[in-house]
Amino acid sequence: MGELVALVVAEGLRPGDRLPPEMELAQRLGVSRHKLREVLTAWTRVGIVSRNKGAGTVLAAPITGRTLHLPLAVTVEAESLLRTLAVRRPLEIEAVRLAARDSTPAARDRIAARMLDLMAQHESGADWRAADRAFHAAIHDATGNPLFGQLITQLQRAFDTVYETPFGMPHLGSDTIPMHRALAEAVVAGQGEEAAALMARILDDTEAAARAVMEGPE
Structure with a gap:
């Protein structure tokens, strides 16, 4: 309005x-x-x-x-996404760090498999959002602490109850998907700090995309 x-x-x-x-x-x-x-x-x-x-x-x-200068829906969606990302950031970063340290061989295999599925969906031009959620869920599960998955899922659902496709752009953040391969490889290799840095970059780029839409043309 x-x-x-x-x-x-x-x-x-x-x-x-x-x-x-x-x-x-x-x-x-x-x-x-x-x-x-x-x-x-x-x-x-x-x-x-x-x-x-x-x-x-x-x-x-x-x-x-x-x-x-922007439709109200765009402004509200941007504010919603930025607030969600601010709360998710420490959770997501710590999750990849713990997954790299504590994941079992079976959990690492699932992470690698979910990453390959995400890459295939993205590269084919298909809707990759479900594959992305499955990939991150595999990392959350690999921490051994179910609260990571529960809290992050609740945060995402809070956003989705208002907006299903932020800014009318269902694939916002698509440019970050190639980095998920390196993220998975770092977790599987047990490189916690490398994985944390990559997760931070992914979140930074997603936030930048949201801010660019919210700020609009100068």
Whole structure:
């Protein structure tokens, strides 16, 4: 809802400021309260606003004039993905480090097999997202600690409940897929620090792609 973005900018609201009450907002924007609540719910899920009965709706993340140049969906999706990546980063990096140290021969075979499947899907031009999830799941399982897989899956699902294809780009991050071969090889070889560095690069590149879309053309 670009009109809501425009209102926030026009009012000069900053993180910590309270938005007008829902009824007033709906009237000013010329939309139903149901539609407004859908947008506010999406914003709450990705941390742009916080809502509770006592404090109302409070802006939690900055919205600037630049936001007006992008569709609202793009802005919210970018904020969601960046927040998800920020929380996933330490989990994913530590997971590959532990998998390199603690994985069994059978677990390493599964990682290598999932990597080959991911490469084949990507190189054929097919939808590689399921293969990518399976590859990372094999690494999480190889840590021997089920919490890695559970927490990371929950984070991803939180994002997917709002957006299935970020920015209308289902293959965002495709450029990072070739690095997954080296990542798998480092884990299988027991090179924990090399694997951690590669995982950090993959996350850096994915974050950069999200920021490029969010920032738009200068």
